[in-house]
Amino acid sequence: MNAALLYEKEDLRLGTLPEPQIGEGEVLIRTGGASICGTDIRMWKNGHAFATPDQPLVIGHEMAGTIARVGAGVRGLQAGQRVCVAPNYNPVSSELTVAGEGYLDPDYRALGIHEHGAFAEYVRIPREAVLQGNLFPIPNHVSFAAAAMVEPLSCVYNNYEKARTGPGDVVLIVGAGPIGVMHAKLSKMVGAGKVIVNDRHEDRLALVRSIDPSFITICGDPGEELKRLTGGRGADVIITACSSADIQARAVELAAVNGRVLFFGGLPKGKSHVPLDTNLIHYKQLLVTGTTRQSLRQFQKTLALIADGLLVVDDLVTATYPLGEIQKAFAGAVSRTGGLKTAISFN
Template identity: 30%
Template sequence: MKAQVFRGVNQLSYEEIPVPELENDEVLVQVQVVGLCQSDIKKIRYPLYEPPRIFGHETAGIIAKVGDRVTGWQVGQRVVVMHHIPCMHCDYCLNENFSMCETYKNITTTAGFSPSGGGFAEYVKVPGHIVRNGGLIPIPESVTFEQASFVEPTNCCLKAVKKAQVSPGQTVLVVGAGPIGLMFVMLVKYFGGRAIATDLLPSRIEKALSVGAEAAFDARDPDLQAKIGVLTGGMGVDTSILAVPSEKAFFQALDCTRKGGKILFFAEFPDEVEIPINPNVLYRREIDLMGSYSSSFRVQSLSADIVFNKRIDVDALISDRYPLQDLSKAVELAVKPTADTYKILLYP
């Protein structure tokens, strides 16, 4: 089969490799579409992992083979593949910190080499633990593979929205209106909140408005805090979500968040970034800082329901489609987006 093999920093090799061999409790899925995620891009562009590996984890496809001991799944079924499933019984899982679970971190889908997601290949192998514990989700006939590939990123955003306890009537500032920021706008609206978005690109500001933001502004607007004050009765927003890794964005969010509000870090910052802050600002204004990383098993069914029943319009997020052999071009576009670049999908 063909696969995009990570051979070193910024070195992708479109190669012929063996189809993964199955154990008797595993499932082989033929990949139909896989989304390109910012985490994939970081793994390709920075020395975070030893090569060789095959990345890609926002995967939808067709079951091509099942192991002898697999029950409940048949060849030909259309499925979303979740690349991580927690153990459900460690201390992290019992406290619903599923993404901190060692099983969650260490058992993942693979197309070969060190297991690393494996979606950037024609076939991906799903380990028995993931097969047995809810890591395959059947795709309804009315749902396309493209739409289904959004279940995993929707889960990640939904986890953050739930963690921030976004509720009807609240106002949420979404900092950054790329594909993830736009998904936050949609989810905030779905849960009855009012979304305000910021970005540097005029096209993304317009896009945020088109997918449900009540207001959207240029992040460089010197009157941003005042404008948000007008929209919130002088209070500021209840929650700010950082969908871009920017120190300036954090301080902007701090200025725009009300006393007793929350700031949630969703985008991953470079390790060398440190943000100096006077702790009395948090103390006196009672601001909660929180982070949300990866997905949550708790919201997996809800994320599938939201996508499959079209409660948010994931089709509106798709901007570009590439054959898998052009993954390098797709990464370059994501790193240097045009005015109309949002979600990029790849096809083996």
């Protein structure tokens, strides 16, 4: 089968691998659609411990496809079924898995991170992931490209549950990439009074406005315009959908009294110690927290939002490349010439 293999830093090659063999309890997926995530780009830029010249890794963890085969003992799934895949699973049980938060367990595993993932014609789903319930049937009217985006959108949904965004809230999202637009869409769906998207790049903000003209956009530092829009109050919810220490520090300054500040974008290793004005947190009674990944419950909920037409994600895909042009796809995603979300198609 054809596959995109990461060997080391900035060394992603299209190659061939044997079609995966599955054992008892496992499932083989024929990939129908996948998309490039910021994590994939960071792995390509910086290298990754599980991708080496001796053992290259098929990266990619946002995926959907059709079940090609099921192993002995698999129940409730059958060949020909259309599914999307939650990539994170737990080899062993723990307190966190029992609580439904196995994705936070330090020993979790993920397709495309620890073992071969989405950017291949076939993906083997391990027995533990099958038993955990990581395969979700998708209705025929949901495209594979849309189903692949359940994974990032469910991460955004996790953030929403922490933020408790409600009717009338002013929401400031810093970062106008695909994740930022997902935050904006979800905030609007739950009734936010003003959805404000901030970025340094006007071309990105123009894309945001083309997707939904009701989104308010601010280029550059948002401080003065945010004051004008809120009568000096600040934002009830601030989401840092970007990897910036300066933005994390600025967020507590821009938040309203009783505001919620959520760090969605992580920072590079060695750069995560950020000075925050704790008096602002104290005297404004701010909630400052972060989120990562998603639970299977959140994954299932997000799939339902897409399937029921409550959240449209197809308009986030601004570039699509076949697997054979994976290097071109990454070049576009890295340089931002690809627009928002870059999808990978499969014949």
